[in-house]
Amino acid sequence: MAYIQFPEDFKWGVATAAYQIEGAVRQGGRGPSIWDTFSHTPGKVLNGDNGDVACDSYHRYEEDIALMKELGVNVYRFSVSWPRIFPEGTGKVNKEGLAFYHRMVDKLLENGIEPMCTLYHWDLPQVLQDKGGWDNRETVEAFVAYSELIFKEFSGKIKSWLTINEPWCVSFLSNFIGAHAPGNQDLALAVNISHHLLLAHGKAVARFRDLDIPGKIGFAPNVTWLEPYSRDQEDVEACRRGMGWMVDWFLDPIFTGTYPAFMVDWFAANQAPLQIKDGDMEWIKQPVDFIGINYYESNVGRHNPQGGMLEVESVDMGYKKTDIGWFINAEGFYNVLTFIADKYGEIPIYITENGICINDGVEDGTVNDQRRIDYLKGHIAAVARSLKSGVNIKGYITWSLLDNFEWAEGYSKRFGIVHVNYRTLERTKKESFFWYQKVIGNSWLEV
Ligand SMILES: OC[C@@H]1[C@@H](O)[C@H](O)[C@@H](O)c2nc(CNc3ccccc3)cn21
Numbered sequence: 001m002a003y004i005q006f007p008e009d010f011k012w013g014v015a016t017a018a019y020q021i022e023g024a025v026r027q028g029g030r031g032p033s034i035w036d037t038f039s040h041t042p043g044k045v046l047n048g049d050n051g052d053v054a055c056d057s058y059h060r061y062e063e064d065i066a067l068m069k070e071l072g073v074n075v076y077r078f079s080v081s082w083p084r085i086f087p088e089g090t091g092k093v094n095k096e097g098l099a100f101y102h103r104m105v106d107k108l109l110e111n112g113i114e115p116m117c118t119l120y121h122w123d124l125p126q127v128l129q130d131k132g133g134w135d136n137r138e139t140v141e142a143f144v145a146y147s148e149l150i151f152k153e154f155s156g157k158i159k160s161w162l163t164i165n166e167p168w169c170v171s172f173l174s175n176f177i178g179a180h181a182p183g184n185q186d187l188a189l190a191v192n193i194s195h196h197l198l199l200a201h202g203k204a205v206a207r208f209r210d211l212d213i214p215g216k217i218g219f220a221p222n223v224t225w226l227e228p229y230s231r232d233q234e235d236v237e238a239c240r241r242g243m244g245w246m247v248d249w250f251l252d253p254i255f256t257g258t259y260p261a262f263m264v265d266w267f268a269a270n271q272a273p274l275q276i277k278d279g280d281m282e283w284i285k286q287p288v289d290f291i292g293i294n295y296y297e298s299n300v301g302r303h304n305p306q307g308g309m310l311e312v313e314s315v316d317m318g319y320k321k322t323d324i325g326w327f328i329n330a331e332g333f334y335n336v337l338t339f340i341a342d343k344y345g346e347i348p349i350y351i352t353e354n355g356i357c358i359n360d361g362v363e364d365g366t367v368n369d370q371r372r373i374d375y376l377k378g379h380i381a382a383v384a385r386s387l388k389s390g391v392n393i394k395g396y397i398t399w400s401l402l403d404n405f406e407w408a409e410g411y412s413k414r415f416g417i418v419h420v421n422y423r424t425l426e427r428t429k430k431e432s433f434f435w436y437q438k439v440i441g442n443s444w445l446e447v
Pocket of ligand 1: 017165294353399415
């Protein structure tokens, strides 16, 4: 049996997000978020599911941390619920909300698990959405004020920070495609929101530096790899666009202070001009200490003259699919990691999300999710290959510890290495839990 040994200081972790696991949406002083509104709007979420209870981790976090301890992770990536801290988005602070995260973070530290905090994982306070949400520049300032409070409150306890999870999802998926909250379908609006998200990120990083908070800060874009279906220029350009609005659009401004011209031109030609105010790019290009990379799938892409998503369509080449319909292609993980390293250099990278939707249930007290083990093995091997070819990867955090509320798919899609019975809230360790436990324990991968 051959082994791939990971570096001595390589970190292993699990990830979750507040709205997907906490529940207790009207407890502890929490205010409503756009996902409370969206999930309670008929037709928006499959089966009419919502995050009212979710995994009840607001009450069961100690049980979840005990699972992490047994798993042996070094890092737990979680998100803070902005409306649990500022029920109105700004103004009055909810002390019960701060107390909850102190209890949770203290329990992590007691168990030798490093907290990695995502400040924004999609649950915008509804009060701010009522004033225009991310389309309103005032929301940028509200995010900076919220970030400052959390920086100061947890300074010294939390030393790894992510500003915004997947700005592509917050802007384009949620305001052009419309699949996520608040569900708009307006490309010009989405482009404007993408710029405000980067501005919010940059201003929060600047505040983090000004406050001299100990630790490191970054953000977590979701990325994909698009292989052209043919060498036709139209297919090649379509794939470049499909990666451009997800990868380059969010990384170029932070690393170069400019947006990728080919995307600026394409948006302008499609009545969605980018509007930048003087000084914005200086804020956005604040140096980050690391980037989190969220990767799930790759596609083969070709030009779609009928329009759709930036005139790019995915071609079914017969790759295996997950239970959410995404294609499985670990090669694409290696390709996009090396693409990012070639373009943006030695910046430290944490894989802050990688995982698979496999809906296997509990049988005789266990869940035999071999397909998840196969996926994780192939993708962790791709991380090893990327490391070997010089990509500066510092850790791997799988999505997710728990089955949880999968946004517009509700509870129908399971990404956890721990199964959750949503009627009883009982947690059941899947076979992938035990497999990942061995990988972490040895910090090596059997291949
Ligand atoms: O869908 C699985 C996870 C989700 O539960 C996380 O909250 C989120 O950070 C996340 N991002 C992706 C990749 N991007 C994506 C694409 C289409 C729909 C939803 C997410 C997958 N995931």
